[in-house]
Amino acid sequence: MEEYDVVVVGAGPSGAISAEYAAKNGAKTLIVEEHASVGEPVQCAGLISTRAMEECEVFSSKFINKEIRGAFIHSSSECIKIDGGGTKAYVIERRIFDRVLVQNAIDRGADLLLKTKVSDLKREGSRVIIEAVSHGVSMRISSHVVIGADGVKSRIAKLTGLGNVKKILPCAQIEGMYELTDPKFVEIFIGSVAPGFFAWAIPVEDDIARIGLCSKEDPLSHLMKMLSSSSSYRGSVMDFVVGAIPLGPLKKTINDNVMIVGDAAGQVKPTSGGGIYTGAKCAKIAGEVAAKSVHEDDASVGRLKEYEKRWRSMIGRELSMGMLINSMIGRVRDNEFDELLQTLRDKKLIDVIERYGDMDYPSALIPKLLRTM
Numbered sequence: 001m002e003e004y005d006v007v008v009v010g011a012g013p014s015g016a017i018s019a020e021y022a023a024k025n026g027a028k029t030l031i032v033e034e035h036a037s038v039g040e041p042v043q044c045a046g047l048i049s050t051r052a053m054e055e056c057e058v059f060s061s062k063f064i065n066k067e068i069r070g071a072f073i074h075s076s077s078e079c080i081k082i083d084g085g086g087t088k089a090y091v092i093e094r095r096i097f098d099r100v101l102v103q104n105a106i107d108r109g110a111d112l113l114l115k116t117k118v119s120d121l122k123r124e125g126s127r128v129i130i131e132a133v134s135h136g137v138s139m140r141i142s143s144h145v146v147i148g149a150d151g152v153k154s155r156i157a158k159l160t161g162l163g164n165v166k167k168i169l170p171c172a173q174i175e176g177m178y179e180l181t182d183p184k185f186v187e188i189f190i191g192s193v194a195p196g197f198f199a200w201a202i203p204v205e206d207d208i209a210r211i212g213l214c215s216k217e218d219p220l221s222h223l224m225k226m227l228s229s230s231s232s233y234r235g236s237v238m239d240f241v242v243g244a245i246p247l248g249p250l251k252k253t254i255n256d257n258v259m260i261v262g263d264a265a266g267q268v269k270p271t272s273g274g275g276i277y278t279g280a281k282c283a284k285i286a287g288e289v290a291a292k293s294v295h296e297d298d299a300s301v302g303r304l305k306e307y308e309k310r311w312r313s314m315i316g317r318e319l320s321m322g323m324l325i326n327s328m329i330g331r332v333r334d335n336e337f338d339e340l341l342q343t344l345r346d347k348k349l350i351d352v353i354e355r356y357g358d359m360d361y362p363s364a365l366i367p368k369l370l371r372t373m
């Protein structure tokens with residue numbers, strides 16, 4: 001039986017960064033990924049802030065499609081333009097981005113096992129035994145700690161009694177020809193076009209965009225409706241994606257020998273559905289704490305609570321505020337969104353949004369806007 005200090009389940013961004021941090025802190029680390037290829041299938045629009053790029057500690061023109069400086073926000077009959085004045089975000093090619101992150105983990109000494117699906121976990125003494133099917137053959141791996149970075153339907157969280165995120169928003173997206181108002185700006189559509197969330201058109205090239213939405217139900221028919229009524233969509237679907245966004249973190253993300261990270265833990269911004277930045281922040285802590293627990297030979301829930309405390313103190317409040325904003329947005333009608341955008345058209349308010357709007361910490365904008373109104 002193979003023996004490791006840390007086994008990370010899932011080779012997405014959160015898994016890769018957890019593994020990188022565990023390995024660079026001296027733990028013998030393995031990443032296990034059920035798919036035969038890192039970064040596939042892609043379930044992402046690929047928009048990340050410049051801050052998120054720094055947090056992931058990667059920067060390469062290899063995976064950057066576009067630099068983004070702002071957004072057009074459309075309600076049913078209004079539109080406002082938010083111009084950050086310089087590059088605020090990047091549109092990335094996730095397939096390549098994920099591979100670069102995994103390569104970083106490998107460069108730090110982590111091993112990678114593809115086409116290996118974890119099916120069960122059992123505690124044996126102070127260690128955990130992972131059961132998996134690798135290339136069609138059953139195998140067992142012994143580890144000190146397991147990091148569950150296995151996405152929204154996390155098997156690891158379920159098997160270890162931590163459960164799965166209760167509220168999940170289904171999403172659908174295509175990549176196709178699209179006449180963008182300005183390819184340096186993303187386009188956001190709010191209201192009944194995507195009940196409970198929003199729709200987007202994210203520039204990939206000057207005339208190609210990722211057009212998608214998440215909604216309370218049936219995102220595919222909402223997307224088809226949006227595309228058929230759009231005057232900017234030019235057809236030619238080149239890519240089609242369905243996926244889901246977890247809303248709200250798990251109550252508990254640790255147990256004896258186990259930590260849960262990223263989408264699996266619900267560490268996703270409920271306002272935008274973005275999980276790369278938050279996942280990366282938490283993954284670094286998970287990797288560090290895992291390695292410390294190896295050196296101290298203590299993977300008890302008491303030792304691992306450092307992870308839970310640190311990630312909650314860093315982003316817990318922002319996630320709670322995000323949940324509040326998300327539930328409020330879900331109740332707003334089209335005519336109310338139109339009125340809101342009419343109000344926000346005021347030059348003073350636009351200035352405040354452009355100055356303080358932050359896609360990673362959106363809640364900070366609300367008090368600033370209220371003070372100006």
Ligand SMILES: Cc1cc2nc3c(=O)[nH]c(=O)nc-3n(C[C@H](O)[C@H](O)[C@H](O)COP(=O)(O)OP(=O)(O)OC[C@H]3O[C@@H](n4cnc5c(N)ncnc54)[C@H](O)[C@@H]3O)c2cc1C
Nearest residue numbers: 010012013014034045046047118151243262263274275276
């Ligand atoms: C339509 C859509 C658009 C999005 N757009 C954005 C965006 O623009 N910006 C942004 O920041 N976020 C976006 N997100 C969210 C983002 O994609 C996720 O937050 C991010 O991928 C989470 O990374 P992760 O590593 O936690 O999980 P994942 O990327 O989901 O990786 C989990 C990995 O675990 C593997 N796995 C699962 N179970 C097992 C098992 N039993 N054994 C072995 N391996 C397993 C999976 O194959 C997968 O590779 C979007 C999501 C959707 C659905």
